[in-house]
Amino acid sequence: MISLQKKKEITDSLVEKIKQADGVYLVDFGGMNVQKTVAFRDALREEGISMTVAKNTLLKRALEQVGGFESIPDDVYAGPSALILGQENPVAPAKLIKKYFDDGEQPKLKGAVIEGQFYPGSELKKVASLPTREDMIAGIVGSIMAPVSGIAGSMGAVIRDLASVIEEAAKKRNEAA
Numbered sequence: 001m002i003s004l005q006k007k008k009e010i011t012d013s014l015v016e017k018i019k020q021a022d023g024v025y026l027v028d029f030g031g032m033n034v035q036k037t038v039a040f041r042d043a044l045r046e047e048g049i050s051m052t053v054a055k056n057t058l059l060k061r062a063l064e065q066v067g068g069f070e071s072i073p074d075d076v077y078a079g080p081s082a083l084i085l086g087q088e089n090p091v092a093p094a095k096l097i098k099k100y101f102d103d104g105e106q107p108k109l110k111g112a113v114i115e116g117q118f119y120p121g122s123e124l125k126k127v128a129s130l131p132t133r134e135d136m137i138a139g140i141v142g143s144i145m146a147p148v149s150g151i152a153g154s155m156g157a158v159i160r161d162l163a164s165v166i167e168e169a170a171k172k173r174n175e176a177a
Helices: 004-019 034-046 056-066 092-100 121-128 133-176
Strands: 023-028 049-053 082-086 108-114 117-120
Touching (some): 004 049, 004 056, 004 082, 034 049, 082 092, 092 108, 092 121, 108 121, 117 121
Antiparallel strands (some): 023 082, 023 108, 108 117
8 A cells, every 4th residue: 555655746746747748648558468568668758758657546636736637537537547748749649649559459548638628538530630739830830931932932033034124135235236
């Protein structure tokens, strides 16, 4: 049995990790063999994603302390749970869960909270298809740069046309002289 002090330490540690996360995922990892668990953790680590296993009561308490996770239904906390946290890219864990495991295999997404929005585990494909922060930034920058590059192209065309007119005028002057 875990002492009250140890539970507080675990909860405090979880709170700190959750505060730094942009995406919070709860997965059911029960039924995974050791080999798959190690491979999955390695894949998460390579992407800069952390995975923590803790008692559901401690996970729930930590999420409540942080706040903003009230939308998670109580049934999500049933069964073995692992907390997967995406720090820089909140969608990356969903993409990895979807890519790494076939439908129906473990781990099974129980639910995720991304930017304050709760997604049940049944929406893994939807969550995994969301654009990453980098994709959204690239789209915005591309949208902003399109008019600028259009103006630059138009100005370049005007300058080329003007240079062509000046060159033609110079040729006619030389022919006339």
